[in-house]
Amino acid sequence: MTAYIGRRLIEGIITLIALSFVVFGSVHLSGDPARFLLPISAEHDESVYEEQKKRLGLDKPFIVQYGNFLKKAIFLDFGNSFTERRPVQEILKERIPATVHLALAGMILAVGIGVPLGIISAVKRDTLLDRVCKAFAIFGMAVPQFWIAIMLIILFAGYWGWLPAYGRGDTQGWLPEWSEIPNMFRHLILPAGVLALAIIAAIMRLARSAMLEVLDTDYVKFAQVKGMGDRVVIWKHAARNALIPVITFGGISLAGLLNGSVVVEVVFAWPGVGLMLLDGVLSNNYPQVLGAIMVSGAAYILTALVVDILYGYADPRVRLN
């Protein structure tokens, strides 16, 4: 087990370094930040340009520059955001909690709805309920997230006026004030629901097919023959084993959610890392883009790593591979 964790850790670190190399390399290829950062008045002044280059460390060889970047990136130091004129690090500190809240809420909704529905539709195969669930899954995988988000805003925020359409309310940071909690949940419902939709569909189908397979095994049949109640057989014997693939998928989707929420964050003006990334992309704000992508990428790699290690604990067959 230790060897397995060690191997996965090293793989994770290599991937992280590769990611930073690609990201930094593309900045390097895309143009000259020193020229980009020159004030308009000094645009053609070569001495100012050279000075700027030296100050930013851009006169050194590529490898040295990359090393400096890496050293700073470990402490989340990506320089100043061009548009907000303050350290990207500060912005990240405000944005990360928002994205994590949203991803966790979406994940809890997706698992809480998707797993029971999948198990029930496997047990009650080919009934009306199974068909309704299947139709919902087909719809959930085909509908554009940003569109369903807008439609829900029109209905719930505009037409009925039940829920807020935008933002995170007055919630800031990781833990809101006690009085702020109901309002925080009201703001979370719509974006988390939209985020969950596509995953619910996938989790449901996965849970259903895993459950069908397990229901067909000898040990489940034997438990039934032995005269055990349906409820015990389904939820204790079958569901536990059917959930292993679902858990892996859930973990990987959580990692994806941490990043994949760009579209949802944009539609709901949710002040998270995804929105920060898009703002950066649209305004050529390289430090901000670098920060957001490195943080998202690192979060993705780390979550995938944790899922893999947990999976190694749950299923000994994985470790041997």
Place this chain on the structure above:
Amino acid sequence: MAAENPALTFDNRAPTGWLQRIREARLPWIPITILLVIVFCAIFADLISPFDPRENDVRNKVQPPFATSDHILGTDKLGKDVLSRLIHGSRTMLQVTAPSMIVAILAGTVVGLVSGYSGRWVDSALMRITDAVLGFPSILVALLIVTYLGTGVWNVMIAIAATQWARFARMIRGEVLSVRDRDFVVLAQIYGVSPGMIVWRHLFPNVINTLMVLTSVSIGQVILLEASLSFLGLGLKVGDPAWGIMIAEGRKLLTQAWWIALFPGVIITIVVMAFNFFGDWLRDYLDPRLRRAG
């Protein structure tokens, strides 16, 4: 008479003519019809759309659907006809997704074939890269590419291709590995056939089915990705007739004019569903081994 002769009975039951074969295949008619309608709209967009999709009609702006006799599905905030924009949107969708899919398929197939056939360090190096691309959410990869290439249709197409080829490479490599050690390949090697020829004549024909299935299953995802990138304002310009852009424009007016965002979303959902159904059918038809439980 027929019952006495087993050969004759067999002949009678086997699908011979193309009409009979189509009947046996249980084609999914509804998705096929939808897709044909979309392709028809894309080709003849100029002929069938009632208005120019870029033309502003300031006297008739923000008209709800079915309110006037001219603009059946209403108009947007500059008076552009929603129906005409929807019809032209199908053309835009095909123009953006088709070339990027083709590039992704070509690149993925080449990488998969090379990786699967050459094995050893070439294989592990190529698969490392493939897994890295595959592991990352496509929208993040696309954003990274657009950041450094700039916004625009071409760059969005590059971004789509760059995120999609990996899936093809992985799948094709797996298929090649399962065929590589079969007798006909080994015999060809002993016979002295060049590696290029073996890949082209003996391996490639064996992965075509997988390729077709994977293509039809991925198209839906690609359409969604393209629409998302347009919606985020990374690809086409505001005013262009693309479904994602129409939804983005509708978002600005969502309390006054729900129809601008509603119709393109419905169309995207229907088209993606049609492709997904068609892909599922093709998978079952070409390769029953790939059929999943349920």
